[in-house]
Amino acid sequence: MRATMIYGPGDIRVEDRDYPAIKMPGDAVVKVAAACVCGSDLWPYRGVKALSEPSAIGHEFVGVVESVGADVTGLGVGDFVIAPFVDSCGQCPPCQNGVTVACEHIAGWGDTDEHGFFVEGAQGQAVRVPQAEATLVKVPGVTEPDDALTASLLTLSDVMATGHHAAVSANVGPGRSVVVVGDGAVGLCGVLAAKRLGATRIIAMSRHEDRAALAVQLGATDVVAERGDLGVAQVRELLGGVLADSVLECVGTKESMEQALHSTRPGGSLGFVGVPTGGAEIPLRYLFDSNIHVAGGMASARTYIPELLKDVLAGTINPGLVFDSVMALEQAPEAYRAMDERRAIKVLLRP
Amino acid sequence: MRATMIYGPGDIRVEDRDYPAIKMPGDAVVKVAAACVCGSDLWPYRGVKALSEPSAIGHEFVGVVESVGADVTGLGVGDFVIAPFVDSCGQCPPCQNGVTVACEHIAGWGDTDEHGFFVEGAQGQAVRVPQAEATLVKVPGVTEPDDALTASLLTLSDVMATGHHAAVSANVGPGRSVVVVGDGAVGLCGVLAAKRLGATRIIAMSRHEDRAALAVQLGATDVVAERGDLGVAQVRELLGGVLADSVLECVGTKESMEQALHSTRPGGSLGFVGVPTGGAEIPLRYLFDSNIHVAGGMASARTYIPELLKDVLAGTINPGLVFDSVMALEQAPEAYRAMDERRAIKVLLRP
Structure with a gap:
């Protein structure tokens, strides 16, 4: 599959990478429908945050569940889902308090999970989601959102x-x-x-x-x-x-x-x-x-998504308006340039 | 009257001072029934806070209204009242928001009010209270509280x-x-x-x-x-x-x-x-x-007193227990020593 990597300051490349696969029974693999570039992605891009090696990048995405592990019962193949900008277990005390960003089993996109398995970055064609059932939020009644709805759903990710x-x-x-x-x-x-x-x-x-x-x-x-x-x-x-x-x-x-x-x-x-x-x-x-x-501090997006999603689906809020640019995934280097130079507020990437 | 002055680090004196009088139509003069020494009184006592001149000291008291100015209608002579540790107007935006410690017309005990008139410190026999109606809280149905009730009422001051x-x-x-x-x-x-x-x-x-x-x-x-x-x-x-x-x-x-x-x-x-x-x-x-x-930050005691007072009068809370020592006003120097040396948690002074 194609996915975005950062090699160093100003050096964004879209490359061939292994397609993700289920590693643990709680995993799901999600085919990315839309991802985007975050202001915080610009820190390593600008060299503010050092990189020790080329890394997968991107932490905001929505997409369709392609496969699930044996323990995943609340999500099915074909579900359209929103991924919060970190994953979380839903069971530990911080998760139970709604502070999913302090999850004791947290993993980030483009990093490794607590079992040592690689987790793809969001700016690619597919992502393995650990702790999928607790992490992903299914969008009820929607399988193929139009561009405007996709954009609004994607904002709930972060x-x-x-x-x-x-x-x-x-x-x-x-x-x-x-x-x-x-x-x-x-x-x-x-x-x-x-x-x-x-x-x-x-x-x-x-x-x-x-x-x-x-x-x-x-x-x-x-x-x-x-x-x-x-x-x-x-x-x-x-x-x-x-x-x-x-x-x-x-x-x-x-x-x-x-x-x-x-x-x-x-x-x-x-x-x-x-x-x-x-x-x-x-x-x-x-x-x-x-x-x-x-x-x-960091938002516990997973906690907030359900209530915000209701309003997005009801059409009473339209946060997707913050995307003033849409590009193909292959244009990720240009997306970073546009945001770095403040020519774009936020760029949506279509794999 | 007798009142407590601080002359410098470790130098507390009880002296003869002018009896307070009404200066503005919104004033009241309160005869102090009980005052006390605060942890923050120990800053100048310990030399942590510098003093430029001998100063009246004390900011917590309860007592009986002795006289009121022409504009004071909600308080009468003989009312037993609690004074918050600063006075406030009750009308400015911060007061309206309940943040009386940010009152735009605030004055402190032992300081001067916005009209330039001296305001007595609380550790004395009587105090002139500017903005009396907004500042003081009348204790309903009580004119001569017993020692235990007096102590609990006094804690509401600070x-x-x-x-x-x-x-x-x-x-x-x-x-x-x-x-x-x-x-x-x-x-x-x-x-x-x-x-x-x-x-x-x-x-x-x-x-x-x-x-x-x-x-x-x-x-x-x-x-x-x-x-x-x-x-x-x-x-x-x-x-x-x-x-x-x-x-x-x-x-x-x-x-x-x-x-x-x-x-x-x-x-x-x-x-x-x-x-x-x-x-x-x-x-x-x-x-x-x-x-x-x-x-x-600083508590807006004036805002909290009414709800706490209800519970004190109902006997469901007994905060006066924090006073582990009672002394006569003349013993103020010893009261400061006892608190400074942590021999006392909090000393109540009886003028």
Whole structure:
């Protein structure tokens, strides 16, 4: 089969690889219908995260079950499924608490599972899924989704689940005012998640006209282009002299975290999902003085997918709009370039 | 009148001071029935917090209204009242959000109010209370509480409200497992608050037999004397191999914050009320990886007093047990010594 490998910074190749096979009774093999490139895939691409050897890459996919191991009874051949961005067992205490990203038997795509077997990356034609029954979510009544539905289902694998996690972590709810820091795919999904959870005032912080327009389409009521103190002043003015009840931090840099903290009212909530880089921090004394709640981190997509899926299937949310580009799998190198150069918000890959 | 002043590290004096008088129409003058010494009063006493001049001290008191300004209609002469550890207006956006410690017109005891008038410290015979109607909470049906009730009412001024804030910030609720780091008056109140909120398993971390015994009396189901990794291992063992759902940090040091963080399960909640000192921090990456929620800071005692007061008056909670010593106001210097030397958990002062 054909699959995407990263050899080093800027070096993405689509290659012939062995077709996956069932290794354990709990496995399934899924033929990938759509995958995509994530902002976090750009870290090794940009050399920010070192690679010791050429690696399979990609962690977001939807597809069709092709085969299952002997222990898999809840999934059948032909089921259309969504894969969260990590797999999980569903049984250990963290999974039982809904924190599947802390699963004691976790495995990542493009890595090895706890039994030492290779797990394919998502940006390829097929993937072996360990702990398949606990990991995969079947899309009921759907076997061949159209392009728009496929795109929305694919966002549940990561970006929409992550935007939702930011909103939940920031205690977004009816009547709360919301600021979203970050206009990438996750930030845009955060806007949509905030609207879905009932926020009536949603301020998207964006300096890019196309992304700001998409934010408005997804539910933003206001756009603030300014950053730093000026940005905070704009938020305060828009909200009638006060700061936001809930702020979603969807970038992860020192600057974005400061922007988020300083946009949150005393006693408000900050949900952060941007992977902390470049000295991002939360000064404890600031939290103490402001009574701001902080929560976030990696989203347990597996936990969130069922409720979000209902709304996608009902047509009440359309997170697939964050894909502004679709390419064939063979074009993966160009997909990475387009995202690296910010010519694309998010690229969907069709194997 | 007689009132307590701090002149410098270790130098507490009870002196003659002017009796307070109404300065603004919203003021009340309260004759203090009981005050007490707070752990935070020990900072200037120990020289940790510098003093530029001799200052009035004390921020926790209950007492009887002696006179009111022309605008005060909800309080009358003779009312027995509880004063939160700061005053607040009740009208500004933070107050409306229940975050009275972020009041835009806040004043502290022993400081000056926004009009520039001196506000007496609580460890004295009488105090002028600015913004009296919004600040003070009347104890209904009580004019001369007995010693036990007086002690419990006095804890609502700060320590019980603060312990409750830690528990609320840590999302304590029915069925949640709880660890309390810190066995001072606030930690002990945190134990009681956790029990009141329905926690069934409450682990108090304490190395002092008397405090541990009191923690058990207040609702702790287990006591862990070990600290560091050993303490975490003990918590994990007591909870059947997992960490706590909710952890209350009631100290504020680097060590106690680490103890608290490392005792919290993935996706659990840490409520912190210990004033951060000595390099206490929350590493953002740790939060990201663990999905731990963090909230806390200064408690908005004014917001919490009404609900806690109901339970004190009903006799279902007895937070006054944290006072293990009662002294006359004139003994304030000895009260500070006893707390500084940890001979007393908390000293109640009777003017």
